Amino acid sequence: MSDLNKLTIKEALTGLKAKKFTAKDLVVDCLSQIKKNAAKLNTFVTICEKEAIAAAETSDLSLPLGGIPFAVKDNFLMEGIRTTASSKVLDDYIAQYSSTFTSRLQAAGAIIIGKTNMDAWAHGSSTETSDYGPTKNPWNVDHLPGGSSGGSAAAVIANECIAAVGSETAGSIRQPASWCGVVGFKPTYGRCSRYGTVAMKSSTDSPGPITKTVDDAALVLSLVSGHDPHDATSINESAWQVPPVLKDLKKIKIGLPLAYFPKEIQPDVQKAILKSTEIFKKLGAEIIELPDVLDPKYSIAVYTILQRSEVSSNLNRFDGIRFGFDRSFFAQEAKRRIMLGTYSLSAGYYDAYYTKAQKVRTLICQDFDHQFSKVDAIIGPTSPCTALKLGASEGQAMFGELQDILLEPSSIAGLPGISIPCGFDSNKLPIGLQIICPQKREDIVYQLAKIFESNTDYHLKRPQL
Amino acid sequence: MSTVITDDQFKHIAHLSRLTIKSEESFIKDQLAQAAEYVEVLKELNTNNVIPTFQVNHKKNILREDVVTPSFTQQQAISQAPKTKNGYIVTTATIKK
Numbered sequence: 001m002s003d004l005n006k007l008t009i010k011e012a013l014t015g016l017k018a019k020k021f022t023a024k025d026l027v028v029d030c031l032s033q034i035k036k037n038a039a040k041l042n043t044f045v046t047i048c049e050k051e052a053i054a055a056a057e058t059s060d061l062s063l064p065l066g067g068i069p070f071a072v073k074d075n076f077l078m079e080g081i082r083t084t085a086s087s088k089v090l091d092d093y094i095a096q097y098s099s100t101f102t103s104r105l106q107a108a109g110a111i112i113i114g115k116t117n118m119d120a121w122a123h124g125s126s127t128e129t130s131d132y133g134p135t136k137n138p139w140n141v142d143h144l145p146g147g148s149s150g151g152s153a154a155a156v157i158a159n160e161c162i163a164a165v166g167s168e169t170a171g172s173i174r175q176p177a178s179w180c181g182v183v184g185f186k187p188t189y190g191r192c193s194r195y196g197t198v199a200m201k202s203s204t205d206s207p208g209p210i211t212k213t214v215d216d217a218a219l220v221l222s223l224v225s226g227h228d229p230h231d232a233t234s235i236n237e238s239a240w241q242v243p244p245v246l247k248d249l250k251k252i253k254i255g256l257p258l259a260y261f262p263k264e265i266q267p268d269v270q271k272a273i274l275k276s277t278e279i280f281k282k283l284g285a286e287i288i289e290l291p292d293v294l295d296p297k298y299s300i301a302v303y304t305i306l307q308r309s310e311v312s313s314n315l316n317r318f319d320g321i322r323f324g325f326d327r328s329f330f331a332q333e334a335k336r337r338i339m340l341g342t343y344s345l346s347a348g349y350y351d352a353y354y355t356k357a358q359k360v361r362t363l364i365c366q367d368f369d370h371q372f373s374k375v376d377a378i379i380g381p382t383s384p385c386t387a388l389k390l391g392a393s394e395g396q397a398m399f400g401e402l403q404d405i406l407l408e409p410s411s412i413a414g415l416p417g418i419s420i421p422c423g424f425d426s427n428k429l430p431i432g433l434q435i436i437c438p439q440k441r442e443d444i445v446y447q448l449a450k451i452f453e454s455n456t457d458y459h460l461k462r463p464q465l
Numbered sequence: 466m467s468t469v470i471t472d473d474q475f476k477h478i479a480h481l482s483r484l485t486i487k488s489e490e491s492f493i494k495d496q497l498a499q500a501a502e503y504v505e506v507l508k509e510l511n512t513n514n515v516i517p518t519f520q521v522n523h524k525k526n527i528l529r530e531d532v533v534t535p536s537f538t539q540q541q542a543i544s545q546a547p548k549t550k551n552g553y554i555v556t557t558a559t560i561k562k
Contacts, residue, residue, distance in 0.1 A: 096541050190522045203520060232527035233520065301504040308500075312482065319483075321556050323545035327483055335484050336493050340500050342482045343470075353504065358517030360507050365518055397496035398503065414521030439522070 004029040005159045006462075009068055009216040012162050016067050023056040023067030023111065026162065030069045030113055034160045037465060041136050043155040045074045046082045047114040055111040063109030064223055071161035073152050074115035075122055075198040076102050076207070081112075085198040086130040087120040089318050089329040099196025100228045101165065101207045108223040113161060116151030121315065121334055122167065122200045124148055125175050125400035126393040129333040134390060137180060139429050139463040143387040146176030147400075152210045153180035158465060163216055167207040169200050170303050170411035171404030174419035177210055178382035178432025181421045181461065183449070184210045185217040188439050189414030190235040192221070193228035199314040201307045202233075204411045213459055214420060214449040218242045221442065235440070243443040246451050249285035253375040254448070257293035260380035260406050272423030272431040273381050279455055280379070280448070288375055294367040298360055299408035300401045305344050305357035306412075312341025336397060365413045372438045377448055380406055382419040382432035410436045418449045421458035430458070468501040470494055 004026045007015065015021055031049055038044070052069065059067040072078070075085040077095035084090040102112065119129040127135040127150025135150045137143040138158040145154040149166030153176035156164045166173040168186045177184025185208050192207045199205065209220035219242065226239035246252075256277060261270060281287055315338050320326030330338070344353035371378060384406060393399040401408070410417050415436050422433035433452070437444045453459055470478075475494045479486045486493060539552055548555035 093545060096537060096544060188522075190524075229529060233522060233524055235522060297506060298510060301507050304500060305504055316483070320547060322554055323547075325547075328485060330484065332490060332493070335482075335486065335490070336496055338482045338484060339478050339493065340497050343474075343478050343497060343501070346478070346481065353501075355517055356507050356512060357504070358519055359512035359515040360510055362515050362518040363510060363512070365521065397500055412521075 002029060005033045005162070007162060008212045009065070009163050009219060010213070012068055016061050023059040023061070024053065026067060027052050027056040027069050027111055027113060030161050033158065034114065037158055037160065040141060040465070041138060041154055041158055042133050043116055043135050043151045043158065043160055044071070044114045045084055045086060045117050045132050045151070048081060048112055051081070052111050052113040059111060060109055064219070065105065066109030068110050068162050069113045070105060070110045071114055071116050071152055071155040071164040072102055072112050073118050073149050073166050075118060075167060076165060077196040078102050078112060081115065083115065083198070085121050086118045086132055087329070087331070087334065088131045088325065090324045093324050097196060100193035100230060101197065101224050104224045105165065116149070116155055116164065118151055119148035120331055121198065122148040122169060122172055123311070123333045123337055123400070124393060125171060125403040127151060127176070128390070128393045129331065131331055136390070137387045138465060139181065139387065140427070143389055143429065144179065144392060146179035146383070146387065148172040149210060150176045153177050153182055153184065156180065156182045156210050156212060157463060159462065163212070163220060164210040165207065166210045167197055167205060168411065169204050169307065171407030173208050173210060174382050174407055174417060174432070174434055175404055177419040179387040179430065181430025181458070182210055182212060183214055183217045183459065184208070184419045185221060185445070186417050187221060187225060187240070187442060188235065188416045190233050191225045191240060191416070191442070193231040193234050195228055195230035201310040202314065203306065203310060204414065214446065214453045217418070218446050240442055243447060246447045249280060249283040249448070249451065252285045252377070252448070253288055254280055254285045255288050255290045255371055255375035255378040257290040257371070257378055257380055259293045259295055262384060262405070264384055265381065266385040266425065268425035269381050269385060269431050273379070273433060276422045276433045276452065277379070279452060283451055283455065290371055290375070290378070293371060294364060294409070296405045296409050299364060299412055300405055302357045302360045302364065302412055303408045304398065304401050305353050306361070308337050308341030309345050309354055310341070312338045312345060361412055364409055368409070368413050368415065368438070376437070377444050378436045380434055382406065382434040386425045386427070386429035386431055406434065415439055416442045416445050418445050420449050420453060421461070422456070423458060468498045468505070470498045470501070
C-alpha cells in the first residue's frame, strides 16, 4: 500500500487494527512525503527518522494512538531530541526532559516523526520569523502558512503526518489551521499542561492538536488533557472526554459578533462565514447577532503589552551559560519584543502599561461573560483574510497582533476555540471558521464543529503538490 | 500625542534587556515608540475600580508536596552547558577581584 500518509487518525487506526498495513508502513510513507516536499515547503526543523522507525517497530497497537505518526511543533521538549523553537539561540540544544503533552501522546502510542518549523520563539503569525527560513503554504507556495504553528499546520494539509501538535498564545493554532485549511483546536487555558514547552506568554500559552478532522482533534485532546502537577496553572480536572455527537442544533444559540466583521475583512471570507451561519441555522440553531461585543482593537493593545512583558521575563533565562548560545543570537523580532516588554515593566511605566492592560483584560473577560449569558457559542472568521504572500510580515512590528485580531480576545480570556475549514477564496486558498465557547466548554466547541464538518466537505480538500 | 523614546532611554532598555543592538538595528527604537503609541488606545476605556486579571483560571498559591522525587543527575544537568569544568558549569565572573 502507499499513500498511507493521507489517512486521518481514525482511518489509520482502523487499518492498523485490521492489519492492512503496519505502523512502520505509515511512518515510512509520512517520512517520504516530508523528504519529497522538504525543499518546497520547509515544514520541519528536525526529522526524527531513526527514532520514529524504531518506535514503529515496537509500537503497541492496543494503545489509543498506537502506531500513529505525529509532527510536533519545535517548542515542545522531548528528551534526547533537538529542540530549537526555531531560534539559533537553541540551535544545538538537546532536550534533557520531555514535555507532559508529548509524553502523554507517546504513552498513548503516538510516534513522533519530527519537529516542525515555527516563528522563532512562537513570536509571530507567519512562520516567517523562523531562523530556519519560512514555511510555505502547501496550497500555494508563494503564500505564508500562518503561524506560529505554521510548520505543523502545513505538515498536516501536505499529508506529511497523520496529525500534529501546535501551541497557541493568541491564535498560533487557529490562524495557521485557517490559512492551511485544517482543524486547529485550542483548549481552555490550563486544560493541557504547559510543562516542557518553551515558555512564551505563560498566562495564555495553550498547547493543542492540529488535525485533518474534528474527531481526530477531539481524540488527541482527550488523551493529553488533564491535571499535571508540574504546571501550577493546570486545571484540577481529569482528562476531557469527547461528548456525544448532536443530531441537530435545536435549542442551541449561536452568537455572531458584528465587531468580528471589520471593514478590512476580505469579502470572500465574509461570504464564507455568512454561508456557514446558514448551515448552522438549517441544523436548527438560533443565530443571534451580538452588536455590543467589545472592539477587538483593545485586545490587540492588551496582548501587545502583556505578551511583551511576559516574553521579556521568560527569555531572560537564555544566557548561553547552562544551555544554548548567548543573547547575541536573538534575531530582530525577539529583540523588539524583549525590549518593549522591558520598557512596559520598567519603573515609572509599569502602572500605565502593564497594570492598565491587566485591568482591560478584566473588561474583556466580563464582556465574554455578558455575551455568553445570551448565547452558547460565538462564531466568526478565524482570520480577516486568507493566507498572505511571503514577505507580508517583514518590517511590520505588529504583524502578528493585527493578523490575530479576531483570536486575541478569546486567548486573553483563556477560552476554548477551534478553527475549521469553511470555504475557499477566489485564489483557492482556504478560509477558516472559528467557534468560541466559555471556559471548559470544549464539549460545545466539539459538537458544533463536528456537526458542521459532517454537513460540509471542505475538510476533504487537499492541495496539489 | 506621539510617544517618543529617547536615545538614552533606548540604550537603557537595551541594557536592562541584556541585549546588544547593532547600529543597523536602531530602527527598533522607532518601532518601540510606534507600539507604545498603539497601546495608548487603552486610555479610551475607563478602568477605575476595575481589578486587574493576572491569571484567568483563578488559581493561586499552588505548592507541590514536600516530597523528594527523582531529578536530573549531575551529568544530565550539565550536559548542555557550553563550558564545564570538574562537573561544574563555567559562568562569566560577576564579582571583580
